[in-house]
Amino acid sequence: RDFTERCVQCSEVNWGLTDGGRFYCRTCHNVTERTREVVNTDFIPNTRVQTISKGLRNQEKTGIGCEWYVCEGFQFVLKKQAEALEALGVCPQMKNEVLYNFWRRYLQKSKQAYCNRPAGETVQALSACNSSTDVDSEADRPSFLHCLSLSESEGDLETDCSFASSASKISESASVCSGSVDGNLYLMKNQKEKLRMTMPMTLSFCYMALLWLREPVTLSDLLRFVVEGHIPYFNVFRHFPEKMKLCGLDLKIFCVESWPVYEEVHNKMLELAAFLDLPRFPDVTDSCFLHPDMLCMKYLMEANLPDELHNWTCRVVRKIGIGEADFLTLVPGNKSTRNVKYDVLAAALIVVVLKLLFLLDDHYEWLLSDFAEERNKNNKEGSPYFEFKKWYKVIKHSLDVEQKKLDEERAKYLWRCEKPLFYSANVKSKVLKRRQMVVNLQNQFGKLSGSVRPAEKPNPSSFLLSWSEENTDGSCFHGHSLKGILQEKRGLLAAMNPDYWLGTIKLCNEKLCGHPAHYREVDFPQSYHFVLRLFSFLLRMNPSYIHDEVCVIEHKLFYKKLCKKPKPNIRIRK
């Protein structure tokens, strides 16, 4: 015990040694970077990696880099994501306050939940953090005991792991190295732990923060930005500082090779909110972007539908009470409230309204359209009658073009980046060679393909489809009128269409089969499928999710009628 420096925080000289071999001040629990020489670690796989104990000054010689813990890595990722969101226009509070606080709370909660501290060791992990607001300030980097035992990852990278011959079972992880200090422990099985951090969860954090701030970004927008590359997620290690070296099991943790899935991110977000014991989120009122009244307006514009339909979506919202703050606002842990997916809800509302007005049974809507066409021939002034057929043609054309582009983008999606990853040092040269070959081949065939790959990502946009009233070809339907399909009834405008068909007679129990309804294209009218397809494209999700929501809304809307004896066919008189 020859360490005689004064503690930075409390100026005492009262040092102890943590399990990780680091000096900590017994008075104020400040943990330092200084370590006792323990083990000489060469970078050999299959050896147990104890705490790497080269002092910081030896970094350059060994090239191993500094010690870093997995949580620090995630912290860095979140910081980068928040910065990206800020660049997209999200308010700076997100990064500096909201997200940061959520993360801190997570660290506190997760450490307290499962850390086994040996007797006498009471390091308060975040005492250092409290003193600064900057998330990644080095001096305050919290150090964690490396006895984190965490459940196994279902990573995408099992195949990468096969590079190392004996690393197929993670339970034998003692023999596998990682650049992070606790990488191998991070992936070990443990039933006690529930909410171990994963890459998809970083998006859950982001979304949660966005929701807290009621920013005008839906989850589907967020995920789309990720896929389009505006938010760091894939190959995020590219942004890690030089000193933080990734290898071995770090790859399993930080490398993602699949697009984030809406359901997964959303569900994790709910779990997280409950886990962090968060209070009721700020109210989603009707002036919020996420409120169905607002979001419907946006989607109606994007779908090139008449503005007049907005009145109808608002009516439905009021009728079934889903515009109330109590319904829309997230209350973590409250299982009884159905947790709201704002984007899906808004899209489904529009679908329901279309069904109310046009029936969408592959028959009635075309009749109405012919009728409107007739009216339009005779009536040249004022806003034209909305013709479903015209709209269908315009949308179908654009949708097909955009879908084709999207399909090609999926085929052209690149997962790897210029910075190669090695599972372990003995494959490093092979990996580098391969990377070089890839680059050479890409150059050679790139020249042959004749086209220059755009170096810039397309600018992120909130709207996937846009329509302008300035177009003289009549392809913008915003201003079109619904006159032809409405009638006055007792002072109110009502649809001429008297019928409605339900997507399902009875909603399934979500707990049993995961979905309230089961969508199969062949079971439903083609117009209905078309409309689902449109929103499925805009939201980047399967039509069945939207259909689920449509069924739920319908059941709320026609609740009274359904309570009576259900008729054998599912058509309802309104």
Added chain:
Amino acid sequence: SHEHKLNFRKSKEVCLSYIQDAMLQKQWKRAAEFLTFYIESVEKDFSREYMGPSEIIWRIGTEILCHHSQGSIKELSSFIELMKTSGIKRYLKVCLEHIFHLLCNGLIEEAYQNLSLAESWRHGERTVIQDKEMKLIQAYRGLLDYHSWAKQKNILLEHGQDGVEDLSVEQEMHSCFRKAAVNLKEIIKIPGVWDVFVKCLVDLLEFYGDHDEARQVLNDYAYNSKFPANPNAHVYLYQFLKRHGESKKSLISALKVLHDTVPSHELMIDFSTMLQKSKKRKKRRLGLEVIFAALDYAGGKENVKAWSCLARQMKQIVTSEKHLDWIKQEWNSRKDWWPAFHFSRYLAKRNWQENESLSYEKALVAGILLGKDCKYFKYVSHQGCKAQVKRFRILKKFVNKHSPVCLRISG
């Protein structure tokens, strides 16, 4: 419906299908474009699948470079060099295909260098397949040695004519011969189709007067049951025997198998002619069978030699009135379709216009088989007589004379 999920494997599968579509439609630029996005899958290639990403890239890349307007042999070569290093198991295969490309582009020197390089490649234990590939590589080197030998030989012959002696060329030639012979002999030991190698080897052996060995090689190639059935083997053997003036008997036996496997072959005419001249009745019978069979195929329809061979035999039989039953037997299975196939009015006109000799021979056959009233004979003989061509008058007379005999046949 469109899946909105995506992972590495799925996106590469989709990418590959775009590449395949583009290639099938010969859109090489588009194929190259999508290939650039597929290439990174090689970083996840663990050589477990039957055809992994690096092999796919090698094959697709080669195709694109071969067909793309900007794909020169130079570009192809540098690409292939890259591919050679990407998979140890495939090394020899890639080398071999590279050599084929070089040969197709006339780069013989370079091909030879690559062959030598490949031959000297060592990497641990060789698998059975790699053994075979190595043998092939050596065989092709032997082939190129033969090619050199042939060049030297020609130089020598030229100089010989000029009266110039050239020892160094001669030595060079002999050394090429030795190298070539060794490798060529090796490869033909393995069951396979080695036409090119066999021909070259036989050429070498014949030049140096080693006829016995040449015959041995050809016999083996033709009759070794382990080797796949190969009509060419018999053709080569026949040609060899003919060159060396072998007996009719051995020539006939050489062609027998060919008749069984390729009854429409050109050589069947020679075969039939030889058989016809035989003293043995069985052989003559076979001769008739052979020539009829040869004309069953569309390839023989306008072959004057074939028709004249048949015509000759039939004329002889009819004149002698012996063995009419032979013709009858042959005609039995053909009378339903040969008339439309060979002796239609349309063909009569066409044959007469295009090829008088052809129409003559055919008319003779038609007249015998179908009688003098058949369309073909009538038209052609009429035309021939009108044009005052002597042989047609004779033909007419002949058929008329033997008309009752012909009736017996066609009846």
